[in-house]
Amino acid sequence: xxxxxxxxxxxxxxxxxxxxxxxxxxxxxxxxxxxxxxxxxxxxxxxxxxxxxxxxxxxxxxxxxxxxxxxxxxxxxxxxxxxxxxxxxxxxxxxxxxxxxxxxxxxxxxxxxxxxxxxxxxxxxxxxxxxxxxxxxxxxxxxxxxxxxxxxxxxxxxxxxxxxxxxxxxxxxxxxxxxxxxxxxxxxxxxxxxxxxxxxxxxxxxxxxxxxxxxxxx
Ligand code: ADP
Ligand code: NI
Numbered sequence: 001x002x003x004x005x006x007x008x009x010x011x012x013x014x015x016x017x018x019x020x021x022x023x024x025x026x027x028x029x030x031x032x033x034x035x036x037x038x039x040x041x042x043x044x045x046x047x048x049x050x051x052x053x054x055x056x057x058x059x060x061x062x063x064x065x066x067x068x069x070x071x072x073x074x075x076x077x078x079x080x081x082x083x084x085x086x087x088x089x090x091x092x093x094x095x096x097x098x099x100x101x102x103x104x105x106x107x108x109x110x111x112x113x114x115x116x117x118x119x120x121x122x123x124x125x126x127x128x129x130x131x132x133x134x135x136x137x138x139x140x141x142x143x144x145x146x147x148x149x150x151x152x153x154x155x156x157x158x159x160x161x162x163x164x165x166x167x168x169x170x171x172x173x174x175x176x177x178x179x180x181x182x183x184x185x186x187x188x189x190x191x192x193x194x195x196x197x198x199x200x201x202x203x204x205x206x207x208x209x210x211x212x213x214x215x216x217x218x
Contacts, residue, residue, distance in 0.1 A: 001084045003049055009083045010056045013076075017060045029127055029136070030056060036123035043191045044119055050089060051116040053080075054096040058124060061097060064165075073098070096120055102128075102179055105186070106161045118188035125183045126192055130199025133180055134206055141172035149173040149214065176207060 001009070014030055037055035041048040057076065059065060066072040073094065080090045096117035102125070104111055113121060128136060141148070144167045155177035156163055163169070164179075180203060184196040 006083050006085065007049070007052055007056070010053050010080075013079055014056045014060055018065070030059065032127050032132070033058065033120070033123045036126055037120050040119040040122055040189055040191055041116070044115060044189055046115040046119055047092075050092050050096075050114075051119050053085075053089075054093045054100075054116065054120045055123060057093060058097045058100060058120060062101070092116065100124065102183075103161050103164050106159055106164055113188070122187050122189050122192035125187060126195055126199070129180055129183050129196060130202050133199065134203065137172055137175050137180065141170070141175065146175075147171045149210070151214070173207070173210065176203060 015027060018030060019027060034052060034055045037051050038048060041051045061069055061072040061076060063069050077090055077094065080093065085093070092114065096113060097120075099111035100113060100117055100121040127133065138148075146167060148171060150171050153169075153171060153174060155174045156169070159178055170178075181200070184193065184200045187193045187196055
């Protein structure tokens with residue numbers, strides 16, 4: 001199979017797996033991550049084929065979205081083999097998508113990603129901040145029954161992976177302090193950090209306005 005045909009097959013695999021998602025991991029998210037990945041991959045001169053494949057596939061094995069992570073990984077490896085990915089290419093893609101999540105940075109050391117992985121991680125994380133990030137956090141929090149805000153509830157420091165997944169102790173506003181505002185300095189590439197600067201300010205302005213309005217109602 002030609003590379004373009006392989007990427008087309010990868011795209012269709014993702015559509016089949018995530019087409020019905022309503023938690024903010026839908027196809028619009030994937031499309032943005034793929035576009036940003038291609039842009040960053042050119043700047044950083046990394047292997048665009050591996051980066052693009054990983055960008056498409058990065059959420060198809062997410063623990064929040066599949067019944068069994070192991071089965072989802074096995075199925076994906078088998079699919080990639082069928083469309084003529086080499087063993088090295090399969091390893092490269094799997095190493096990226098199993099270690100690039102924000103949750104993967106919480107327990108112990110942050111995993112070291114390949115240059116391609118760093119680009120895909122930046123593209124994914126950029127989509128969690130700024131105006132789109134604000135809407136995705138609200139969409140996700142609403143779907144999972146989070147309250148919007150509780151001034152008595154302090155944002156958690158030094159969250160573990162389990163804390164991050166424990167949505168009973170979360171509000172949408174706390175999610176900004178616990179994750180979204182922390183992303184900018186964690187980005188791998190200069191280009192992503194530059195894009196993040198404006199988005200960070202948008203989130204800070206939003207939080208100021210939200211809290212001003214909240215405090216003014218008594
Ligand atoms: P990653 O993309 O690093 O794997 P997630 O899959 O956990 O991170 O997050 C996907 C999207 O859902 C992001 O926009 C993120 O900010 C949002 N999100 C994750 N957890 C929460 C939460 N507890 N409350 C609100 N939004 C959340
Ligand atoms: Ni994602």
